[in-house]
Amino acid sequence: MxxxxxxxxxxxxxxxxxxxxxxxxxxxxxxxxxxxxxxxxxxxxxxxxxxxxxxxxxxxxxxxxxxxxxxxxxxxxxxxxxxxxxxxxxxxxxxxxxxxxxxxxxxxxxxxxxxxxxxxxxxxxxxxxxxxxxxxxxxxxxxxxxxxxxxxxxxxxxxxxxxxxxxxxxxxxxxxxxxxxxxxxxxxxxxxxxxxxxxxxxxxxxxxxxDFQAARFLVEGQVPPQAGNDHPYSTPMGVYATRDGHINIGVGAEGHWRSFCGAIDRPDLAADPRYDNMEKRFKARPELRVLIEAILTTQDSTHWLAAFEAAAVPAGPIYAVDAMFDDPQVQHLxxxxxxxxxxxxxxxxxxxxxxxxxxxxxxxxxxxxxxxxxxxxxxxxxxxxxxxxxxxxxxxx
CATH class of the missing domain: 3.40.50.10540 (Crotonobetainyl-coa:carnitine coa-transferase; domain 1)
Known part of the structure; x- marks a missing residue:
């Protein structure tokens, strides 16, 4: 070398x-x-x-x-x-x-x-x-x-x-x-x-x-709880099951939500009054997770990652370290x-x-x-x- x-x-x-x-x-x-x-x-x-x-x-x-x-x-x-x-x-x-x-x-x-x-x-x-x-x-x-x-x-x-x-x-x-x-x-x-x-x-x-978890207390007096793999206040943002594993999804804004609903072939959800803004989706997170995973578990992770990329919805695989270093972008970097x-x-x-x-x-x-x-x-x-x-x-x- x-x-x-x-x-x-x-x-x-x-x-x-x-x-x-x-x-x-x-x-x-x-x-x-x-x-x-x-x-x-x-x-x-x-x-x-x-x-x-x-x-x-x-x-x-x-x-x-x-x-x-x-x-x-x-x-x-x-x-x-x-x-x-x-x-x-x-x-x-x-x-x-x-x-x-x-x-x-x-x-x-x-x-x-x-x-x-x-x-x-x-x-x-x-x-x-x-x-x-x-x-x-x-x-x-x-x-x-x-x-x-x-x-x-x-x-x-x-x-x-x-x-x-x-x-x-x-x-x-x-x-x-x-x-x-x-x-x-x-x-x-x-x-x-x-x-x-x-x-x-x-x-x-x-x-x-x-950072924001500490500021949450300093500014608003809220003690942040454990949230597992879910984002503390945005949803659907976290780990979701597919047919062959899990992926990360990051719906952080209303535009992402509309694109996400189209990508999973449920455009009706975007205007559903139960989920039509972040605050409502956050309150309904448990039921929304069940609904979303019922759809995602019909296809493999690669299918959904491709669909979300095409729709400009932030998403990504969850790698073990060996797979991480095999990723083409990681190798490029x-x-x-x-x-x-x-x-x-x-x-x-x-x-x-x-x-x-x-x-x-x-x-x-x-x-x-x-x-x-x-x-x-x-x-x-x-x-x-x-x-x-x-x-x-x-x-x-």
Whole structure:
């Protein structure tokens, strides 16, 4: 496989990645895929009792999260390791971390200390619950944030009890919000010349992702209930049974409703006084579902998807992951990006879902081995072979 060319969009930036698990690495991956020099700073193997929280080094999660980076192993509890990090900080643009606030302070990585070393540095801190407040020292995990952030209360079938989302919504959202904040801070630094502290948390990100459901309470005082696969206030919008499975239907406006009725060969329903506006259809949703599914179960999903497409009615299949990647539009978008790994061979990972016309993202290199770039990075910092040997012998790298 030919080696892809790294993106040039952010190649002037150096990013220090002191994060792990998912939220922090998701943030850093944006910069890595757009060409920044990302140095993944991690403990030497065997020093960190929680080093496998993201799974095995050659596992799918690590490969998807940490491509396009260089790896430097540092034991920050040694003076030698801490000294190397200080040298790195002096020339870095961003430092991304997701330590608990109290741990960060013990390690001397609080914003005041970092700002003293490099006034242009932008520190991105992603925590479970925030850098201040009564929960600041609590460890945060995605599912805990999903529960506290309201998502589990609106997910699942009515009366089912709380249900987690099938993906790490809070982790991923916090990482992306962290990246947005960092990009804003970089733009501001171009004017002021000064770095600043970017903060987000799993809890804040999850509440922000609740979006209209949270606004429903804030603006109107309504506590949104579970709605299962139905849209909270539009119908028919949700999952409907066909003869051979299920499809998604999205009738979000009156024009869609008229087109939908024509597509299922029931144009009379469009003017039926029981269903002739969204409010009436919502109140009659149970009986309307029975009526619609009695029609849809007479034909296969492919028949209805073609009929709805011809009528410009929003609808789509419900894929398992293998079928998702077989879809012609998904293949056209090239979201599954190839990369060559020295042990795993040619594999695919998820590419950036943002296209740029001149400087697109690129998956150029696979996730490095722990410490793979120790000599290279330390050499750039001015350490000769003897100094590197001393650092290794002291347990600093």
């Amino acid at each position: 030919p080696r892809p060319t790294p993106s040039s969009a952010l190649n002037r930036l150096r990013v220090l990645d002191l994060s792990r698990v998912r939220a922090g690495p998701t943030c850093v991956r944006v910069f890595a895929d757009f060409g920044a020099d990302v140095i993944k700073v991690e403990s030497p193997p065997g020093f960190d009792p929680n080093e496998n929280m993201s799974g095995p080094r050659h596992g799918y999660d690590m490969q998807n999260l940490h491509r396009n980076k260089r790896s430097l192993t540092l034991n920050l509890k040694t003076e030698g390791g801490a000294a190397v990090l200080r040298k790195l900080i002096e020339s870095a643009d961003l430092l991304v971390e997701n330590f608990r606030p109290d741990v960060k302070e013990r390690l001397g990585l609080d914003f005041e200390a970092l700002h003293a070393l490099n006034p242009r540095l932008i520190l991105v801190s992603i925590s479970g619950f925030g850098q201040s407040g009564p929960y600041r020292t609590r460890a945060g995990f995605d599912q805990i944030a999903q529960g506290m952030g309201g998502m589990m209360s609106v997910t699942g079938l009515p009366g089912q009890g709380p249900v987690r989302a099938g993906i790490a919504v809070a982790d991923s959202a916090a990482g992306l919000y962290g990246a947005i904040g960092a990009l804003v801070a970089l733009q501001e630094r171009a004017v002021s010349g000064k770095g600043q502290w970017v903060q987000t948390s799993l809890l804040e990100a999850q509440i922000a992702m609740m 090239a979201i599954a990006q190839p990369v060559s790994h020295p042990v795993l061979g040619d594999i695919r990972v998820i590419g950036e879902p943002v296209g740029l016309s001149r400087t697109p993202a690129s998956v150029a290199t696979a996730t490095p081995e722990a410490g793979e770039h120790n000599a290279e990075i330390l050499g750039e910092l001015g350490y000769d072979e003897a100094a590197i040997t001393r650092l290794r012998d002291s347990g600093a790298i």
